[in-house]
Amino acid sequence: xxxxxxxxxxxxxxxxxxxxxxxxxxxxxxxxxxxxxxxxxxxxxxxxxxxxxxxxxxxxxxxxxxxxxxxxxxxxxxxxxxxxxxxxxxxxxxxxxxxxxxxxxxxxxxxxxxxxxxxxxxxxxxxxxxxxxxxxxxxxxxxxxxxxxxxxxxxxxxxxxxxxxxxxxxxxxxxxxxxxxxxxxxxxxxxxxxxxxxxxxxxxxxxxxxxxxxxxxxxxxxxxxxxxxxxxxxxxxxxxxxxxxxxxxxxxxxxxxxxxxxxxxxxxxxxxxxxxxxxxxxxxxxxxxxxxxxxxxxxxxxxxxxxxxxxxxxxxxxxxxxxxxxxxxxxxxxxxxxxxxxxxxxxxxxxxxxxxxxxxxxxxxxxxxxxxxxxxxxxxxxxxxxxxxx
Amino acid sequence: xxxxxxxxxxxxxxxxxxxxxxxxxxxxxxxxxxxxxxxxxxxxxxxxxxxxxxxxxxxxxxxxxxxxxxxxxxxxxxxxxxxxxxxxxxxxxxxxxxxxxxxxxxxxxxxxxxxxxxxxxxxxxxxxxxxxxxxxxxxxxxxxxxxxxxxxxxxxxxxxxxxxxxxxxxxxxxxxxxxxxxxxxxxxxxxxxxxxxxxxxxxxxxxxxxxxxxxxxxxxxxxxxxxxxxxxxxxxxxxxxxxxxxxxxxxxxxxxxxxxxxxxxxxxxxxxxxxxxxxxxxxxxxxxxxxxxxxxxxxxxxxxxxxxxxxxxxxxxxxxxxxxxxxxxxxxxxxxxxxxxxxxxxxxxxxxxxxxxxxxxxxxxxxxxxxxxxxxxxxxxxxxxxxxxx
Numbered sequence: 001x002x003x004x005x006x007x008x009x010x011x012x013x014x015x016x017x018x019x020x021x022x023x024x025x026x027x028x029x030x031x032x033x034x035x036x037x038x039x040x041x042x043x044x045x046x047x048x049x050x051x052x053x054x055x056x057x058x059x060x061x062x063x064x065x066x067x068x069x070x071x072x073x074x075x076x077x078x079x080x081x082x083x084x085x086x087x088x089x090x091x092x093x094x095x096x097x098x099x100x101x102x103x104x105x106x107x108x109x110x111x112x113x114x115x116x117x118x119x120x121x122x123x124x125x126x127x128x129x130x131x132x133x134x135x136x137x138x139x140x141x142x143x144x145x146x147x148x149x150x151x152x153x154x155x156x157x158x159x160x161x162x163x164x165x166x167x168x169x170x171x172x173x174x175x176x177x178x179x180x181x182x183x184x185x186x187x188x189x190x191x192x193x194x195x196x197x198x199x200x201x202x203x204x205x206x207x208x209x210x211x212x213x214x215x216x217x218x219x220x221x222x223x224x225x226x227x228x229x230x231x232x233x234x235x236x237x238x239x240x241x242x243x244x245x246x247x248x249x250x251x252x253x254x255x256x257x258x259x260x261x262x263x264x265x266x267x268x269x270x271x272x273x274x275x276x277x278x279x280x281x282x283x284x285x286x287x288x289x290x291x292x293x294x295x296x297x298x299x300x301x302x303x304x305x306x307x308x309x310x311x312x313x314x315x316x317x318x319x320x321x322x323x324x325x326x327x328x329x330x331x332x333x334x335x336x337x338x339x340x341x342x343x344x345x346x347x348x349x350x351x352x353x354x355x356x357x358x359x360x361x362x363x364x365x366x367x368x369x370x371x372x373x374x375x376x377x378x379x380x381x382x383x384x385x386x387x388x389x390x
Numbered sequence: 391x392x393x394x395x396x397x398x399x400x401x402x403x404x405x406x407x408x409x410x411x412x413x414x415x416x417x418x419x420x421x422x423x424x425x426x427x428x429x430x431x432x433x434x435x436x437x438x439x440x441x442x443x444x445x446x447x448x449x450x451x452x453x454x455x456x457x458x459x460x461x462x463x464x465x466x467x468x469x470x471x472x473x474x475x476x477x478x479x480x481x482x483x484x485x486x487x488x489x490x491x492x493x494x495x496x497x498x499x500x501x502x503x504x505x506x507x508x509x510x511x512x513x514x515x516x517x518x519x520x521x522x523x524x525x526x527x528x529x530x531x532x533x534x535x536x537x538x539x540x541x542x543x544x545x546x547x548x549x550x551x552x553x554x555x556x557x558x559x560x561x562x563x564x565x566x567x568x569x570x571x572x573x574x575x576x577x578x579x580x581x582x583x584x585x586x587x588x589x590x591x592x593x594x595x596x597x598x599x600x601x602x603x604x605x606x607x608x609x610x611x612x613x614x615x616x617x618x619x620x621x622x623x624x625x626x627x628x629x630x631x632x633x634x635x636x637x638x639x640x641x642x643x644x645x646x647x648x649x650x651x652x653x654x655x656x657x658x659x660x661x662x663x664x665x666x667x668x669x670x671x672x673x674x675x676x677x678x679x680x681x682x683x684x685x686x687x688x689x690x691x692x693x694x695x696x697x698x699x700x701x702x703x704x705x706x707x708x709x710x711x712x713x714x715x716x717x718x719x720x721x722x723x724x725x726x727x728x729x730x731x732x733x734x735x736x737x738x739x740x741x742x743x744x745x746x747x748x749x750x751x752x753x754x755x756x757x758x759x760x761x762x763x764x765x766x767x768x769x770x771x772x773x774x775x776x777x778x779x780x
Contacts, residue, residue: 247664
């Protein structure tokens, strides 16, 4: 097999747009098939995309009808206050409307977060973490420090050690941590959260918890139950990963009303498109789809996890999300590239994690897909490791 | 008639969200019927909305099919580089792809403009002008000055006087001017543009021309013909006003590739939703709709203009856009409120222009609608002025 990416320097500036699109292993995010098509000559339809973290069940039925008459929702400017949408979302998560900020995807909200942090303050990102937080802070000239989690402890937060570290940073304005975290998949433990939150409230530090994958785990594990008492707690939520509509763009954040107002003062009007509003209002009513999804993801994740664990050449990490992180053992860069390409040319796209701070090219993130797709991956993985070991 | 807004202080902070929504005359933008429904008890369907500046013909036919299968465009993340969409848009306007920035509506791009302007620099807005420019600059801590156009000269730019003024501002980083301008409707004259552009290039000042209504006038009147030589020229375009899809959110800007890269470095990924991409690619092919629209708007605008001119109680301003600005003569605030409410309670929403810098409550902007709607407005206006004069 011709190695297309053999000569690429791993660890180059991956958030830069230029040049990245032709290097499929180095794509800055999952879910972008363009580099894979360019590298292989295959079409988008030829690929099974294990690099994207969306619900494999596809959108719920309630969306079909709204989509078929989508033109009805495009003829007017969106309500600039998102009043109706906020009401429905707020009711669904159990807060008042003024605790909700809506966004053109959760990503828009991430880019508004720096406005909450005073000039001269810095941010700590518990890493590995979704890379857009760092980009959002840096573009706003906020210094970013990383606190790196340890794979040998399953990426759990060692909260005492973390607090010790935080005490060294007198200008701290914000902390970002994922729960379940992307790409590691683990939830932040309740006691670690409590300790951290008390510390943040004392120092007036915003504690930003990315809960964009919480619906795949369990809504009961959300830290929303602490929102009323934790003035500096901010929860980031997505409505399109779980509902398999990433092209729609809809997310929200839950935080103190004062913070909502500050954040919205910097938000362009009409960010949330008319179709996203209509669909968003229907989605939160669909409890059955949520249960089906969690049942399905749990079952398939277990299936994948158990079978991945049988492969001695990899280490698998436990996950509370809809994806699994694993690591090639006894690897080197060339072997990681060989592994990635072997799947790519068979039409399977994986998410290499080299561009996550705290990980390297030996880490791969695998989306949970249908049993058929998961079986196919496992079968190819079995053959791959058999052929290279034998 | 009960006056709902008699006691409102006109000229309050209109860009503040709080409190505005219940005062229909003081809504910060047109096209938001919520305040009108709240004030009157009428439903959205009861209103003819003359306050919104969109194409009265409704979306072109080519959109119907795409909309009916919109779910097909929501299942994948949007291409973060918008490559295909940029190519089609760039071809349509006659520039290379790297001169195009795409946005979640032109408004997103307006909010990214401050990143092009060096810290400490200030901006001049030729006013009256679309109010989001000022909000975007101010939220980025860029000082804003207004150069106010004179109604008695039909809001034309007195370019020599303007340049004289600009020379007093040593820290100028950007100038904003609309063509056709909102809400005045007039195009910037070609010779005034040339003089201004030469001056801006010499001083390294960004010249931002809002051309969101240019398709209603004539694409030939766009200043895009100067884009290759004017390094600091930025043209802002909307794709949803002309195509009657304001809920879709799609706009673009045309500028030097270096500026595109700088601006995109601050843009969240996936801002343009999947349906907007699919529809955007179809829209630019539909030349017939463009011609039909221009013919229709021209005819109806003339009809409205000629008949408005017959009303001696108002002054009408000539327009190259799809709306007409007029002014109540011999007015006072109470009379303006009375006028606005008289129409509101008959289900007709006008855009009062009190919150445009350089205008006051005596100015109203009227969208060009269908002959039937236009006739209805003229008939009611005739009766109104007859009754108050008689």
